[in-house]
Amino acid sequence: xxxxxxxxxxxxxxxxxxxxxxxxxxxxxxxxxxxxxxxxxxxxxxxxxxxxxxxxxxxxxxxxxxxxxxxxxxxxxxxxxxxxxxxxxxxxxxxxxxxxxxxxxxxxxxxxxxxxxxxxxxxxxxxxxxxxxxxxxxxxxxxxxxxxxxxxxxxxxxxxxxxxxxxxxxxxxxxxxxxxxxxxxxxxxxxxxxxxxxxxxxxxxxxxxxxxxxxxxxxxxxxxxxxxxxxxxxxxxxxxxxxxxxxxxxxxxxxxxxxxxx
Numbered sequence: 001x002x003x004x005x006x007x008x009x010x011x012x013x014x015x016x017x018x019x020x021x022x023x024x025x026x027x028x029x030x031x032x033x034x035x036x037x038x039x040x041x042x043x044x045x046x047x048x049x050x051x052x053x054x055x056x057x058x059x060x061x062x063x064x065x066x067x068x069x070x071x072x073x074x075x076x077x078x079x080x081x082x083x084x085x086x087x088x089x090x091x092x093x094x095x096x097x098x099x100x101x102x103x104x105x106x107x108x109x110x111x112x113x114x115x116x117x118x119x120x121x122x123x124x125x126x127x128x129x130x131x132x133x134x135x136x137x138x139x140x141x142x143x144x145x146x147x148x149x150x151x152x153x154x155x156x157x158x159x160x161x162x163x164x165x166x167x168x169x170x171x172x173x174x175x176x177x178x179x180x181x182x183x184x185x186x187x188x189x190x191x192x193x194x195x196x197x198x199x200x201x202x203x204x205x206x207x208x209x210x211x212x213x214x215x216x217x218x219x220x221x222x223x224x225x226x227x228x229x230x231x232x233x234x235x236x237x238x239x240x241x242x243x244x245x246x247x248x249x250x251x252x253x254x255x256x257x258x259x260x261x262x
Contacts, residue, residue, distance in 0.1 A: 001184045001185055002184055003203070003209060004176070004183055005207070006209075006210055007208070011249055011256070011258070013106065013107045013108070014109045014110075014111060014178065014247070015256075016111075017054065017105065017106035017107070017111035017258075018113070018257075018259035019111070020049070020054050020104045020106055020111065021102055021113050022259050022260060022261040022262060023048055023261075024048045024104065025100060025102060025113060025114075025115055025261075026261055028041050028045065028100050029115065029117060032092065032098065032119055033092070033119065033120075034092055034093055034094045034119055034120060035091060035092065036091070037086075037088050037089070037090055038077075039087055041086060042071050042075070045072045045073045046072045049104060052104075052106070053106070055106075056072040056073075056102075056103065056104070057102075057103025057104060057110050057112065057181045058071065058073065058074065058102070058103050059071060061181065067230040067231070069083070070085060071085055071086045073086060073100055074086075074099075074101040075098060076098070076099040076232070076233075077092070077096055077097065077098050077099075078240055079239060079240060080099070080232055080233065080234050080241075081224060081233045081241045081243065082101065082172060082233050082243060083231040083232055084099075085232060092119045094119055094121075095118070095119060095120055095121075095123070097116060097118055097126060097129075097240055097241075097242065098116065098119060100114060101113075101114035102114070108179055110178065110179070110181050111247055111258060112245065113212075113245050113247060114214060114243050114244060115134075115244055118130065125219075129166065129217065129219055129241075129242050130242050132161060132164045132217060133161075133166075133215055133217040134242075134244045135160065136157050136215040136244075137157075137214070137215050137244040137246060139156050139160045140154075140189075140213045140215065141213060141248055141257065142156070142255075143156045144211065144213070144255035145205060145254075145255065146206065146252060147205070148204075148205045149205060150204075151202050152205075154190060155190075157189045157213075158190040158191060161215065161217050166217045166218060166219060167219075168189040168215070168218070169189075169222045170188075170222065171224060172216055172233065173186045173214075174186070174245070175187055175211070175212050176209070176210065177210055177211065177247055178210050185203050206250060207250055207251050208249075209249070210250075210258065211250070212245060212246070212247050212248075214244065215245075216243045218239050218240075218241045219239045219240045219241065220238075220240075221236070221237050221239065223235070224236060246259045246260070247259045
């Protein structure tokens with residue numbers, strides 16, 4: 001498993017990429033209201049990237065695919081877990097849950113983060129789903145310390161989410177991030193109960209590792225399907241879902257959240 005451990009200089013560039021990404025997400029959060037299309041949100045992100053001399057990590061990804069992603073952000077609504085494609089026809093309505101994910105490339109490095117919000121007033125059950133998902137992210141971040149292992153991060157997220165009666169999907173995970181949007185290691189939101197499972201290589205956390213932690217939480221069963229657009233992932237039973245993400249750097253001390261809002 002080839003892991004790229006970042007230098008101090010590289011982490012500084014990643015922090016700037018993360019800062020730009022945070023500015024984008026903050027602007028989109030401010031724009032969320034009934035009647036707004038997800039294409040309008042995508043245009044906000046594209047303009048901020050342009051202003052900062054950065055480029056979108058998602059647009060055209062992956063370059064060798066027959067169906068590369070066609071937008072700057074992903075905007076996933078209600079039972080769409082991830083990878084929703086922005087569109088002028090996707091209009092936000094009162095009570096919708098919308099998950100926004102964005103990746104910024106700045107000077108060759110990626111910042112990747114996401115949040116979920118409710119349009120208008122949230123029902124208690126919906127707010128609880130969002131609260132548990134966001135808290136699961138921070139539970140995982142707390143484990144991002146030297147002396148811990150990758151499995152500690154993954155298990156902490158899984159135990160917290162499932163302890164509140166929700167599900168985590170098996171097919172989609174967090175990941176290493178840096179010069180590429182997806183680097184080693186993968187960071188699942190769960191871990192096998194058996195200590196030795198083929199293909200599950202545990203990794204000690206070391207300074208210079210940069211991980212995109214992204215709990216994806218489903219109110220119902222974890223079964224998923226991909227729609228005909230080749231990207232949008234939805235829950236098979238129609239259950240609502242939520243998604244939060246930060247890019248985190250492992251240090252000798254506390255983890256650094258590279259995509260924190262400045």
